Amino acid sequence: MAVVFDRPHALVDIPMHYCPGCTHGIAHRLVAEALDELGIEGRTVGISSVGCSYNNYFYFNCDMIQAPHGRAPAVATGVKRSLPDSIVFTYQGDGDLAAIGTAEIVHAAARGENITVIFINNTIYGMTSGQMAPTTLLNQVTTTTPYGRDPKLHGNPIRVCEMLSTLKGPAYIERVSLHDIKHIKKAKEAVRKAFKVQMAGKGFSLVEILSTCPTNWGMNPLEALDRVKNEMIEYYPLGVFAGEDLEV
Amino acid sequence: MGERLLMKGNEVIAEAAIRAGCRHYFGYPITPQTEIAHYMAKKMPKVGGVFLQAESEVAAINMVYGAASAGKRVMTSSSSPGISLKQEGISYASGSQLPAVVVNIMRGGPGLGGIQPSQSDYFQATKGGGHGDYHMIVLAPSSVQELYELTVDAFNLADQYRMVAMILGDGVLGQMMEVVNFRDEEPIVETDKSWCACGHGMKREHNTITSIHLDPAVLEQWNINLQNKYKTICEKEQRYEIYKCDDAEIIIVAYGSVARIAKNVVQVAREEGIKVGLLRPITLWPFPVKAFEQVMDRAKAFLTVEMSSGQMLEDVMLAVNGRKPVYFTGRMGGMIPRVDDVMAKIKEIMAG
Numbered sequence: 157m158a159v160v161f162d163r164p165h166a167l168v169d170i171p172m173h174y175c176p177g178c179t180h181g182i183a184h185r186l187v188a189e190a191l192d193e194l195g196i197e198g199r200t201v202g203i204s205s206v207g208c209s210y211n212n213y214f215y216f217n218c219d220m221i222q223a224p225h226g227r228a229p230a231v232a233t234g235v236k237r238s239l240p241d242s243i244v245f246t247y248q249g250d251g252d253l254a255a256i257g258t259a260e261i262v263h264a265a266a267r268g269e270n271i272t273v274i275f276i277n278n279t280i281y282g283m284t285s286g287q288m289a290p291t292t293l294l295n296q297v298t299t300t301t302p303y304g305r306d307p308k309l310h311g312n313p314i315r316v317c318e319m320l321s322t323l324k325g326p327a328y329i330e331r332v333s334l335h336d337i338k339h340i341k342k343a344k345e346a347v348r349k350a351f352k353v354q355m356a357g358k359g360f361s362l363v364e365i366l367s368t369c370p371t372n373w374g375m376n377p378l379e380a381l382d383r384v385k386n387e388m389i390e391y392y393p394l395g396v397f398a399g400e401d402l403e404v
Numbered sequence: 405m406g407e408r409l410l411m412k413g414n415e416v417i418a419e420a421a422i423r424a425g426c427r428h429y430f431g432y433p434i435t436p437q438t439e440i441a442h443y444m445a446k447k448m449p450k451v452g453g454v455f456l457q458a459e460s461e462v463a464a465i466n467m468v469y470g471a472a473s474a475g476k477r478v479m480t481s482s483s484s485p486g487i488s489l490k491q492e493g494i495s496y497a498s499g500s501q502l503p504a505v506v507v508n509i510m511r512g513g514p515g516l517g518g519i520q521p522s523q524s525d526y527f528q529a530t531k532g533g534g535h536g537d538y539h540m541i542v543l544a545p546s547s548v549q550e551l552y553e554l555t556v557d558a559f560n561l562a563d564q565y566r567m568v569a570m571i572l573g574d575g576v577l578g579q580m581m582e583v584v585n586f587r588d589e590e591p592i593v594e595t596d597k598s599w600c601a602c603g604h605g606m607k608r609e610h611n612t613i614t615s616i617h618l619d620p621a622v623l624e625q626w627n628i629n630l631q632n633k634y635k636t637i638c639e640k641e642q643r644y645e646i647y648k649c650d651d652a653e654i655i656i657v658a659y660g661s662v663a664r665i666a667k668n669v670v671q672v673a674r675e676e677g678i679k680v681g682l683l684r685p686i687t688l689w690p691f692p693v694k695a696f697e698q699v700m701d702r703a704k705a706f707l708t709v710e711m712s713s714g715q716m717l718e719d720v721m722l723a724v725n726g727r728k729p730v731y732f733t734g735r736m737g738g739m740i741p742r743v744d745d746v747m748a749k750i751k752e753i754m755a756g
């Protein structure tokens with residue numbers, strides 16, 4: 157019988173710890189599929205960050221390094237500069253990448269560091285139980301914005317793709333979403349392209365993935381997917397922000 | 405015989421690192437150690453190595469973390485305020501058991517302090533400046549020749565014990581020029597690096613570099629393993645110099661550039677008929693407690709001299725453990741103790 161659907165080799169066969177309805181797991185699968193399909197698992201080094209995905213070194217079958225909060229792009233730089241033929245990716249949440257790690261991501265992008273960044277935007281600090289993230293939408297209630305995010309008090313949400321695309325370093329930047337099958341397929345293409353950009357030595361690539369956190373949003377999984385579709389995409393438009401015409 | 409060159413301390417550190425096989429350097433400018441970066445920027449491209457000016461010391465130490473994870477000999481250097489920023493990365497590297505060399509050419513603090521020499525980061529270096537139960541091997545050279553030799557040793561020790569080794573110098577050492585006798589070949593210790601994250605090539609299980617263990621029992625065992633390693637180091641790696649202590653009644657304890665001043669004091673005191681010797685710790689961690697046993701019987705008193713408010717003093721007191729009186733004199737803020745200052749203190753002690 158022909159196998160039409162299987163676990164990617166790059167994904168370890170153990171249960172994940174993510175909450176029901178969390179899209180971290182889907183994002184992992186997309187990364188693993190890309191490693192399989194491009195045949196690069198053996199020369200890939202992944203960098204886990206600090207957030208709900210802190211221990212995804214258990215899930216990815218490639219060599220993995222756990223980095224301090226926000227520092228994954230600097231750790232990735234150290235690896236890539238040491239092993240130019242390796243494929244290096246970071247997997248970072250929005251608190252990790254856009255708050256504590258802002259300097260590291262901006263400068264890795266500005267240097268055009270030849271790495272791939274998988275950026276999970278769920279508009280919240282998932283792991284530490286639902287505090288405001290730099291990406292939290294206006295009026296969004298979190299445990300540290302109990303009356304909703306007020307721009308006068310808490311500032312405005314950061315659009316990472318738009319901000320980084322003002323730099324010359326990035327070769328490819330795209331924002332995708334995981335709220336339905338069609339968009340998951342597009343997300344898969346983007347992740348694949350990001351790795352191919354790195355394989356071709358073109359420079360910095362980043363895929364921002366709009367993701368759910370049903371637990372800290374106080375929603376069931378379906379409501380959470382609807383929130384991505386109906387609220388998040390409005391502020392975080394999908395599309396390519398750098399490298400639209402890049403052929404790889 | 406190898407090359408004999410007149411060189412500046414900071415440049416010698418950089419040259420020694422390259423000779424020791426270090427091909428990756430990440431740093432951020434700060435006085436009084438910037439010549440290390442200048443030297444690396446010039447030399448690394450010529451030897452197929454990597455020099456990268458990072459956006460901050462935080463980024464630099466994390467680049468070190470990445471290169472060390474990939475199995476490479478790697479170094480960063482800074483001075484006091486920058487070393488404070490590196491503490492997070494040093495703690496992580498210690499937790500993840502990564503070999504790396506960190507150079508601190510100390511300047512006066514706290515805060516932005518000044519740019520003149522100081523030894524006020526002794527506590528930070530030897531007692532764990534970052535969080536958690538960890539240690540670095542801390543080497544304290546006191547001449548440019550020793551900057552060379554101890555930098556090479558630092559890479560070997562870091563690899564052997566899979567931990568961070570620090571060169572703790574000060575602005576005097578970094579800036580001064582002396583003749584260095586280079587060896588033709590360095591005594592590079594090759595170690596097993598099969599643990600590194602460099603791509604498994606589909607030939608082995610995947611490797612993981614991590615410092616997180618959420619199960620307290622596992623984390624405790626991890627800590628016990630670290631402590632056992634530290635115990636071995638305390639037994640095997642203490643280094644020190646004992647200078648004119650055979651007949652000495654007062655023993656000065658000083659390290660780094662202050663030990664050079666102390667040698668002058670020993671001379672001057674002896675000319676005046678006072679029997680003074682010097683005990684010079686070369687490893688600050690592990691602290692050379694063994695050296696104290698060698699001089700304890702004869703000594704009447706110990707005098708610690710530092711460019712700080714008296715930080716190493718605490719380790720001296722622990723080593724002496726009440727058996728003999730321990731005195732202190734020092735300067736702070738970038739001021740350097742003079743021979744006269746130390747002589748005055750010695751006479752005060754003699755007067756009882």
Ligand SMILES: Cc1ncc(C[n+]2csc(CCOP(=O)(O)OP(=O)(O)O)c2C)c(N)n1
Nearest residue numbers: 206207208225249250251252280281282283
């Ligand atoms: C230096 C440091 N500060 C704070 C924390 C606590 N912390 C752990 S995860 C986290 C937030 C992560 O949020 P995000 O990056 O959005 O990831 P998510 O959990 O949402 O996937 C914080 C603040 C830490 N581990 N280290």
Ligand code: SF4
Nearest residue numbers: 174175178208282369
């Ligand atoms: S807390 Fe949120 S982000 Fe974390 S696993 Fe649960 S749903 Fe996912």
Ligand SMILES: [Mg+2]
Nearest residue numbers: 249250280282
């Ligand atoms: Mg988040």
